[in-house]
Amino acid sequence: MIPLLDLKRQYETIRPRIEKVVQDVFEKQAFILGEEVRALEEEIAEKYGAGYAVGVSSGTDALLLSLMALGVGEGDEVITSPFTFFATAGVIHRLQAVPVFVDIEPGTFNLDPEAVAAAVTDRTVCILPVHLFGLMADMQRLLTIAREKGIPVVEDAAQAIGARRVVGGKAAFAGTLGETGCFSFFPSKNLGGAGDGGMVVTGDASRAEQLRRLRVHGSHPKYYHHVVGINGRLDALQAAVLRVKLAFLDAWTEGRRENARRYRDLHATYRLARFGIVFPEEIEGAYHVYNQFTGRFPKRDRLLEYLKEQGIGAAIYYPLPLHLQPCFAYLGYRKGDLPNAEKAADEVLSLPVFPELTEEEQETVIRTIAAFYESEG
Numbered sequence: 502m503i504p505l506l507d508l509k510r511q512y513e514t515i516r517p518r519i520e521k522v523v524q525d526v527f528e529k530q531a532f533i534l535g536e537e538v539r540a541l542e543e544e545i546a547e548k549y550g551a552g553y554a555v556g557v558s559s560g561t562d563a564l565l566l567s568l569m570a571l572g573v574g575e576g577d578e579v580i581t582s583p584f585t586f587f588a589t590a591g592v593i594h595r596l597q598a599v600p601v602f603v604d605i606e607p608g609t610f611n612l613d614p615e616a617v618a619a620a621v622t623d624r625t626v627c628i629l630p631v632h633l634f635g636l637m638a639d640m641q642r643l644l645t646i647a648r649e650k651g652i653p654v655v656e657d658a659a660q661a662i663g664a665r666r667v668v669g670g671k672a673a674f675a676g677t678l679g680e681t682g683c684f685s686f687f688p689s690k691n692l693g694g695a696g697d698g699g700m701v702v703t704g705d706a707s708r709a710e711q712l713r714r715l716r717v718h719g720s721h722p723k724y725y726h727h728v729v730g731i732n733g734r735l736d737a738l739q740a741a742v743l744r745v746k747l748a749f750l751d752a753w754t755e756g757r758r759e760n761a762r763r764y765r766d767l768h769a770t771y772r773l774a775r776f777g778i779v780f781p782e783e784i785e786g787a788y789h790v791y792n793q794f795t796g797r798f799p800k801r802d803r804l805l806e807y808l809k810e811q812g813i814g815a816a817i818y819y820p821l822p823l824h825l826q827p828c829f830a831y832l833g834y835r836k837g838d839l840p841n842a843e844k845a846a847d848e849v850l851s852l853p854v855f856p857e858l859t860e861e862e863q864e865t866v867i868r869t870i871a872a873f874y875e876s877e878g
């Protein structure tokens with residue numbers, strides 16, 4: 502069995518440290534926000550040069566709070582990707598705003614800046630790029646469009662903590678270029694907690710203060726409300742676990758990148774191009790953190806079945822683009838409207854890339870894939 506992700510292997514390397522900090526939180530019996538959360542916020546803000554960081558209850562709430570802080574509301578348009586996890590668009594809908602889906606670049610699976618520029622109207626209040634699978638979107642061009650039109654950018658960096666991309670001649674971390682950047686600490690993320698968690702980062706002190714209030718029902722001072730917020734707080738337990746893991750994140754990320762490199766080598770060795778298999782290429786000036794290693798595979802659904810039978814974990818992220826989800830039928834999109842996203846949904850498959858994966862396991866994955874196509878003729 503080769504799982505898509507094996508968190509137990511990671512846990513075995515940090516078990517005593519985790520047990521200790523969990524025990525410390527229980528000794529203190531202080532579970533919501535507090536010292537651990539403050540410390541994690543400072544460490545993340547410092548590590549990524551983000552200015553300010555606000556710990557929140559999930560990546561979804563990081564996005565929701567960011568849009569609330571911008572005042573996004575009924576009838577406002579937010580331009581985003583149809584090829585992402587549901588939360589990205591779910592939060593737009595929840596604020597009674599309108600998700601405006603535009604197509605992706607086939608090579609990166611990220612928002613196509615030209616399509617974004619073409620979709621801007623006088624109701625556009627936000628551009629919401631997603632740094633999918635751990636690769637930053639083309640922020641250079643997206644920021645140029647946003648600045649020209651005077652529209653704020655919120656980065657969905659849920660899958661991309663630690664990713665970088667050169668913008669304006671300088672490498673910047675995912676999340677630090679927009680008005681806010683949103684991280685998820687869902688357990689399967691590169692920095693994953695022991696449950697739900699998330700963070701908003703921003704370079705603006707007053708925005709950070711606003712977000713801190715919004716995450717506690719808009720309360721300031723306590724029990725006085727000038728605005729209505731949500732219960733969007735991060736737990737001390739999560740922060741304590743995440744602080745332990747943060748110290749290892751760079752090494753784990755390097756492990757993922759090494760595995761990605763090895764997959765590309767194996768692609769050549771096993772001549773996978775002859776089957777029409779495409780693996781993600783490194784983009785110049787971008788540091789991909791490979792939350793997922795996602796390729797394109799002909800006969801994808803049959804391959805996935807075969808891999809399952811052979812005990813190899815793989816998954817489709819994502820099988821149905823958001824503009825075609827039944828809940829968004831009211832928006833009026835039709836099949837064929839966003840062809841790059843639709844094609845990606847039909848072809849993609851993510852392979853195991855977690856840092857503890859062994860070379861032998863990687864070779865088994867690739868050998869099994871080659872065997873499938875050879876047997877198909």
Ligand SMILES: Cc1ncc(COP(=O)(O)O)c(C=O)c1O
Pocket residue numbers: 559560561562585586588589631657659660684685686687697698699
């Ligand atoms: C691209 C993207 N956006 C948003 C989210 C939402 O994060 P969470 O699950 O922490 O709410 C996730 C992860 O689940 C994600 O992958």
